[in-house]
Every structure is written in structure tokens, then in C-alpha cells.
Amino acid sequence: MDVELITQELYGLRPAEFAEARDAYVAEARRRKDPETAKALAALRRPVLAAWAANLLAQERPEEAERFLALGETLRVAHRMLDGERLREAARKQHQLVATLARTAADLAAEAGQPVSDTVLRELEQTLHGVLARPDVAQEWARGRLVKVPEAAVDFTAVAPDEGALPVPERKREAERAAKRQAEQEAEREAAREAAREAAREARVAAAARVERTEAEVRRLEQALKSARQAAESAAEELARLSAADEG
Known part of the structure; x- marks a missing residue:
């Protein structure tokens, strides 16, 4: 049993279908006397609706997801270097893009038979803001494995810059690398x-x-x-x- 493939399949299911399908795979792994696989699958958590819809967006719109992840990297680099000009330039794109992608995710969810409410739409926007602000959330989203809505991090106000700005030469090198x-x-x-x-x-x-x-x-x-x-x-x-x- 391929844990990675099964995990990918499970997180592609609607949240209401997740637990039953996961438990069936766990039972199958136990029947095959494969306790490690059974344990790994049993540890998988059912995603909330907003997280599932965000995952669906990442999987169904890979090019848009790549551009969004690149924007998040730009914002994080600018924030670490306290580069106000670059941060303002990237942040101008943030709200409009987040709103557009949240609506796209909601439409994809509806097409998959799972309409979302206005409340879930707001949670989708919060999730996408979290993708921009936090590398760990971005990584899980890119893999389609988000299970919950991250804490609010709009305009990076919830993300503290590194203690002490980077030295000027390092700022320049970091900017060049980015x-x-x-x-x-x-x-x-x-x-x-x-x-x-x-x-x-x-x-x-x-x-x-x-x-x-x-x-x-x-x-x-x-x-x-x-x-x-x-x-x-x-x-x-x-x-x-x-x-x-x-x-x-």
C-alpha cells in the first residue's frame, strides 16, 4: 500500500467522505498486517471545508498556485529585509489576488459538489493570507495537505520580522537570490x-x-x-x- 498515493487520494475527497475512506484504508492495512501503514493513515486528519477548498485550488490550478507562492516568497523576503518599497509593491497585489483565488476555490468546490458559504469564503481568504505569510502553511498548501485554517496573518501584521535587520551586503545578496x-x-x-x-x-x-x-x-x-x-x-x-x- 502506497501511503503517499492513498494520502493524495484522501485529501482529494470531499471532507464528508474523508473519514470513512481513511478508516477503510486503515482496516485494509491492518488486514494485510502492515501496522506502520495503518498508523500513518490513521494519523491523517480530516480537513475542514475551507482547507479542503484551498487544497483543491492548489491541485486544480497549479500555474496560479505557483504564481501565488512566488508572491508569498517575495513578501517574506521583503519583510525580513524590512524593504518597505518592495513590501508595499507586493502587498498591493495581495488583497485583490487573495479575493480572486478564494472565489475561484469556492467555484471549484461547488463544481465538485460542495458549495461553500460566505463564512467559509472568508476562511478561504484567511487561509490564503496564511499561505503568503507562513512558509510552513505554503508548503502544506502546495502539497494539497492543509487540514485547518491558519491563524489570521493579513498584510504580515502577525509576522514579526527577524530580530535586527540583515546587514546591507546580506540584504543585497538575499534580494539578488530572490x-x-x-x-x-x-x-x-x-x-x-x-x-x-x-x-x-x-x-x-x-x-x-x-x-x-x-x-x-x-x-x-x-x-x-x-x-x-x-x-x-x-x-x-x-x-x-x-x-x-x-x-x-
């Missing part, structure tokens, strides 16, 4: 998007070629059918002529 990471991540995302666009173009060309071949085959068959009908009519006329001659 900028490099962001550039590399964006390059990877752009390469993936370009590969997807190229695959789509090739698929369109192949589809157009198939359509053209199919239309040509249809025309050939129509012509063959027309010829066959003409031959049948000629044969019928010949048969009628011969029948008339015999009778005469």
Missing part, C-alpha cells in the same frame, strides 16, 4: 506555456489534416456511390430492354 529565483521560475513557466502552445499548434495542424483527409474520402465515396447508382440504372434499363425483346 530575484534570480523569480526569474528562473518565470522562465520555466514561460517555457512550459510555450511548449503547451506549440503542442496545441501541432494538434490543430494534425486535426486539420485529418479533416481534409476525411473530406477527401467522403468525396471519393460519394463519387463511387454516384457511379454505382448510374451503373445500377444502366443495368436495370438493359434488363428491361432484354425482357421486352424476349416477350416480343
Whole structure:
């Protein structure tokens, strides 16, 4: 029994389905005399609805999740370095993006058969703010394993900066490393998007070629059918002529 695969499956289920499915897997592990797997699975906790919907967002919208995680890293680096300008610039994006993604998560939950209330929507926003502010929450969210709503951390007011600002040279190096990471991540995302666009173009060309071949085959068959009908009519006329001659 693959604990990782089972865990991924369980956290993809709606919260109401989680406990029964987990317990069934635990019972199966015990039946197979696999106590370690049974213990690991039994330790899994049912996610609250807001955490489940946030996990669903991370799994169903991976590109948006990557961009959101990159924003959180930028905010945390800026906060550690007390870089007010970068912090203000990134924070301007925060509220709008959190609200948009929370609504997207709510829509995904509804599509999965689990509508959410306004209260849960607010908890979703709180969860996403926590993803931005706390690396541990971000890590669990990226894996789709959040089980509860983190404590409120809006605009990083709940996150204390490191004691003492980093020395200027270290600030610069940290900023350069963060900028490099962001550039590399964006390059990877752009390469993936370009590969997807190229695959789509090739698929369109192949589809157009198939359509053209199919239309040509249809025309050939129509012509063959027309010829066959003409031959049948000629044969019928010949048969009628011969029948008339015999009778005469």
C-alpha cells in the first residue's frame, strides 16, 4: 500500500467522505498486517471545508498556485529585509489576488459538489493570507495537505520580522537570490506555456489534416456511390430492354 498515493487520494475527497475512506484504508492495512501503514493513515486528519477548498485550488490550478507562492516568497523576503518599497509593491497585489483565488476555490468546490458559504469564503481568504505569510502553511498548501485554517496573518501584521535587520551586503545578496529565483521560475513557466502552445499548434495542424483527409474520402465515396447508382440504372434499363425483346 502506497501511503503517499492513498494520502493524495484522501485529501482529494470531499471532507464528508474523508473519514470513512481513511478508516477503510486503515482496516485494509491492518488486514494485510502492515501496522506502520495503518498508523500513518490513521494519523491523517480530516480537513475542514475551507482547507479542503484551498487544497483543491492548489491541485486544480497549479500555474496560479505557483504564481501565488512566488508572491508569498517575495513578501517574506521583503519583510525580513524590512524593504518597505518592495513590501508595499507586493502587498498591493495581495488583497485583490487573495479575493480572486478564494472565489475561484469556492467555484471549484461547488463544481465538485460542495458549495461553500460566505463564512467559509472568508476562511478561504484567511487561509490564503496564511499561505503568503507562513512558509510552513505554503508548503502544506502546495502539497494539497492543509487540514485547518491558519491563524489570521493579513498584510504580515502577525509576522514579526527577524530580530535586527540583515546587514546591507546580506540584504543585497538575499534580494539578488530572490530575484534570480523569480526569474528562473518565470522562465520555466514561460517555457512550459510555450511548449503547451506549440503542442496545441501541432494538434490543430494534425486535426486539420485529418479533416481534409476525411473530406477527401467522403468525396471519393460519394463519387463511387454516384457511379454505382448510374451503373445500377444502366443495368436495370438493359434488363428491361432484354425482357421486352424476349416477350416480343
